[in-house]
Amino acid sequence: MKNIHPNKYPTSILHKYQQIIEKSLKQRIPKNNSEVYRTLQYSMGWIDKNGNKQNKSLGKSLRASLCLFACEATHGSYNASIPAAAAIELIHKFSLIHDDIQDKDQFRHNQATLWHVWGIPKALISGNILRIIADKCLEDLVRKGTNIDRALFVIENLTQSYLKMIEGQYLDIYYEGFPGISIEDYLNMIQHKTGALIKSSLQIGAIIGTSNTSIINSFSECGSAIGYLFQIRDDILGVWGKSKHTGKPVGSDIKRKKNSFPICYAISNSKNKTKKFLIDIYSKKIITDEDVNEILNVLDNLKVRKHAETIATHHGQKAINALNQKNIPHANKTQMNELVDFLLSRNY
Amino acid sequence: MKNIHPNKYPTSILHKYQQIIEKSLKQRIPKNNSEVYRTLQYSMGWIDKNGNKQNKSLGKSLRASLCLFACEATHGSYNASIPAAAAIELIHKFSLIHDDIQDKDQFRHNQATLWHVWGIPKALISGNILRIIADKCLEDLVRKGTNIDRALFVIENLTQSYLKMIEGQYLDIYYEGFPGISIEDYLNMIQHKTGALIKSSLQIGAIIGTSNTSIINSFSECGSAIGYLFQIRDDILGVWGKSKHTGKPVGSDIKRKKNSFPICYAISNSKNKTKKFLIDIYSKKIITDEDVNEILNVLDNLKVRKHAETIATHHGQKAINALNQKNIPHANKTQMNELVDFLLSRNY
Secondary structure, eight states, X not given: OOOBOXXXXXXXXXXXXXXXXXXXXXXXXXXXXXXXXXXXXHHTTSBOTTSOXXXXXOSOOHHHHHHHHHHHHHHSOOGGGHHHHHHHHHHHHHXXXXXXXXXXOOEETTEEOHHHHHOHHHHXXXXXXXXXXXXXXXXXXXXXXXXXXHHHHHHHHHHHHHHHHHHHHHHHHHHTTSSSOOHXXXXXXXXXXXXXXXXXXXXXHHHHHOOOHHHHHHHHHHHHHHHHHHHHHHHHHHHHOOHHHHSSOTTHXXXXXXXXXXXXXXXXXXXXXXXXXXXXXXXXXXXXXXXXXXXXXXXXXXXXXXHHHHHHHHHHHHHHHHXXXXXXXHHHHHHHHHXXXXXXXXXX | OOOBOGGGOOSHHHHHHHHHHHHHHHHHSOOOOSHHHHHHHHHTTSBOTTSOBOOOXXXXXXXXHXXXXXXXXXXXXXXXXXXHHHHHHHHHHHHHHHHHHHHTXXXXXXXXXXXXXXXXXXXXXXXXXXXXXXXXXXXXXXXXXXXXXXXXXXXXXXXXXXHHHHHHHHHHHHHTTSSSOOHHHHHHHHIIIIIHHHHHHHHHHHHHHOOOHHHHHHHHHHHHHHHHHHHHHHHHHHHHOOHHHHSSOTTHHHXXXXXXXXXXXXXXXXXXXXXXXXXXXXXXXXXXXHHHHHHHHHHHHTTHHHHHHHHHHHHHHHHHHHTOSTTSOHHHHHHHHHHHHHHHXXXX
16 A cells, blocks of 8 residues: 555545644643654654654554544534544554454555564553553543533543444454455444444544534444444455555455455355355465455455445435434535545545 | 462452452453454363463563552552553463463463464454453443542553553663663663553552652652562573473573563673673573583672672562552551562562
8 A cells, every 4th residue: 555645535524633742742642752662652653663753653543533524524623633533543553453363464554564673562552552642632522611510421431432342343353264254243243342442532523513412323323334334345445445455365354264254245145055165264274365366256256346335325424314414504514515425435 | 380279368458359359350351252352262261272261370470469459558449450450460361461472372371372372363353352351451440439530640640650650671682682771771672661661560450549749759660660670580590490480490580581671680790701602692592401500600609690680689678668658558568568578579
């Protein structure tokens, strides 16, 4: 994958908040020169592994942007939600550091992963530190004008969705031993692993922005749909994404035996011989390039990609519909439409 | 090490609160049968790795006991501090799960470690979940009567000391490549790694119990001293502890090239040939049994054990002196005296 640059984002939500988030994160992560904080600056793309300054923007900051967006849409200003957006982004980044250890991934965003440079023990600890810095962001909610009861409510909400996220990560690993989990199990897993934090991002932005429960629920529902859409698109890219965009070969999720949407759908919707064939390959210790090609053929025959795109579109529509109430400004509804279009068609 | 049983603890602080803590922790960790929660029940000693009930009490619950003790000593009742004590204990347990991954320790308290049974990825996630359960405990502070401002203050205090603890763990690993760190570096490292959470335990108990700053400071100072005492005693046991008590062979910390007090002291207080000898052994890739014996001889010659015990006793006295003010009940001062005696002489 190419290095991502803020102005590459075609949708205004991602474009608009990118620099605000970057600035806030730079204030949060201590600049002191101890190794542990250098590992964190590296993980944010601000320095290379030798400590030289660089300016890689690693990732889309989707979650933080959603939080700021919901606050601005409900309150007219995103300012009060900056601490929460920063916390959410850091929790996401923390989870990537630990994910890379779990999955033994050596590269992310074209950069060697933390454990790959500094070893597992240090990467594990660095991740834990980033998680605490996230907690500390939330201490600023009250200082930024959110009343103390609402701040505690936000903290509880984030803790809960973070718990769901980690439970989902556990399920993801747990299912690795079980080829052919049902679509229901898959949806439950991604609702935890990916959906919880994305939903919480919009929900928390709205909670900080307004006390109108109906509006908060709308953003919550919208977030829930975005979560499904985001992960299903991720799964599509994990199978059919082009190497030059994703940085991974076609079929990479198959090679890693991931229980992603295309596979779960194919196993659930095929019969006898084909089902057995897919399960047999997924039960092998190592999946060869030839196996990948054979699975890709089966997926083609079953029109899995088309179906996955339909489901993703369905969730995109749900996200848009969720915000269809008169209290939400038209401009923000348009922004959500654009974001959904982008998320449905993104190649990276 | 033999399984530890509550009534084995000779000091009333540890004995008194053990069952209250156990009961509270049992309410916190979900009993549902999903694998991730089974790993946590296992890590607490409540079930074996096959899911069969057992009743191992793993550890002393020192930190939680100190928190309840400080609250009772300042408030007449420990009740309001139970959520904080549970959170502190779970943060400690969480850190042990990740520590065992970092150090590749296969056994703790005579039981296979989590990663050794379920693998690193799952153990890493289980640790993260335990950490969130700790956070969730704190949500009950307000429900148990602590006012919301003070509750937020407690949360911030714990976050800060937890950050220091993790920074200390990083330093500990970082120093592994540098044989012969100075005593100052060593003390700074253990003040973070061990001292921060122990200090916070007493401090938070007192903050919940009273608003009298002078009393809170006394407990804080006491906790700081207990932290040093505890870790230095741990380091003494890591070198000279008997296998039947500690579950580890004599010299186990030397074999692992740990920068523990005896080694730092010996390197700092030896000259020329002896210093070089110690550093050379600590620079070897693998330390043999013979190396361990040679180092033990050097430590004997330098009377390191005696000196370490003197320093530990000095901190024990500081802990006792810190509580020497009229507002703290005599009975609680006596309890602290007993605890210090126990911590200074413990063999496990």
